[in-house]
Amino acid sequence: MFRHLGRGSTTLVVTAHPDDEVFAHGAAIAMLSRQGSRVVLITASGGEAAEPDAPSTAKARRRRAARLDAACTRLGVSEWNWLAEGRWTDTAGRPTPGSLTTASVSDLADVIADQIQKIIPDVVLTVGPDGLTGHPDHILIHRAVAGAAASCDVPVFGSYLLPADIAQGRDLLAxxxxxxxxxxxxxxxxxxxxxxxxxxxxxxxxxRRTALDEYANGLGTSPLTEVVHVFPGRGDSLLLRGVLDAIGWQTERYARLLAHSGA
Structure with a gap:
């Protein structure tokens, strides 16, 4: 899949916040960049919620940007940018003013469509209808990308996991x-x-493993038996790590999105 996208092609990846590029698309990005495709990443929020000890939202965004930049280098991303820096912030799904969670799908779609028209990609990658994780900001990004891409006539593929994949990850962690x-x-x-x-x-x-390390030391490369003791969270990041160990870090699943998916 995507093996036709070689030198001279452009792949656009649109995510909700930093680290999604690794969890949802890391294998595809790394493969496509090695094939010679120009991989452009756009992220809608700064991942501010993942830096709770930062003294301000702006500093949290800068700290997360440094991690994102390092992860992109590991994966081979050609260039990355914010969708609209500071316009939408990551609040871990809490619907507060200015958060990505409360953003208008049509507003997001308009800005994404502008980027598609500037970048002129051969394909767009984002998350599937369930946002991969069920997180509301991820689902919004899916709807906005699907709507924007339909208006720009470019193929879009959404990343997803099977229920069996998640069950395997849970069993491994258990x-x-x-x-x-x-x-x-x-x-x-x-x-x-x-x-x-x-x-x-x-x-x-x-x-993909080393790129995830840029967000938390050892999260991608340390054995899972060690990660559970040094990584403080018990949320979906750890569950995703378990899933990747179970199904293989080289594995990603995609479905082509239909035009009405953004409705």
Whole structure:
């Protein structure tokens, strides 16, 4: 899948916040960049909620930007930028004024459409209808990208996980953290009628692991038995790590989005 996108092609990846490029698209980005495709990443918010000890929203965004920049270098992203820096902030799903969670789908779609018209990609990658994780800001990005791309006549593929993938990740984590709840409960997976599995080469999987390390030391490369003790969270990031260990870091699943998906 995507093997036709080589030198001279452009791939646009649109995400809700930093680290989504690794969790949702890391294998594809690493593979496509090695094939010679120009990979452009646009993220809608600064991931501010992931830097709770930062003294201000602006400083949280700058700190997260440095992590994003390092992760993009690991994956081979050609260039990245904010969708509209500071316009929408990451509030971990809380619907507060100015948060990505409360953004208008049409406003997001208009800005994304402008970027598509400037970049002129051959393909757009984003998350599927459930946002991959069920998070409301991810779902908004899916709807906005689907609507924008339909108006610009460019193919869009959404990343998703199967319910069986998530079950495998939970089973793996249960052997290490028996009796502990991991994840928000919003990530359930979905069965797609026309799935397309990406099996990237091993070097792409390795790049994905090191890219995730840029967000939390060892989150991608340390053994899961160690990660659960040094990584403080028990949320969806840890669950995603378990899923990737279970299904393979080179594995991603995509479904082509229909024009009405953004409605």
């Amino acid at each position: 052997t290490i953290l028996p009796g502990e709840r991991v994840g928000s409960g919003r990530m359930t997976g979905r069965d797609e009628p026309s799935p397309a599995a990406l099996a990237a080469p091993a070097r792409a999987a390795a790049a």
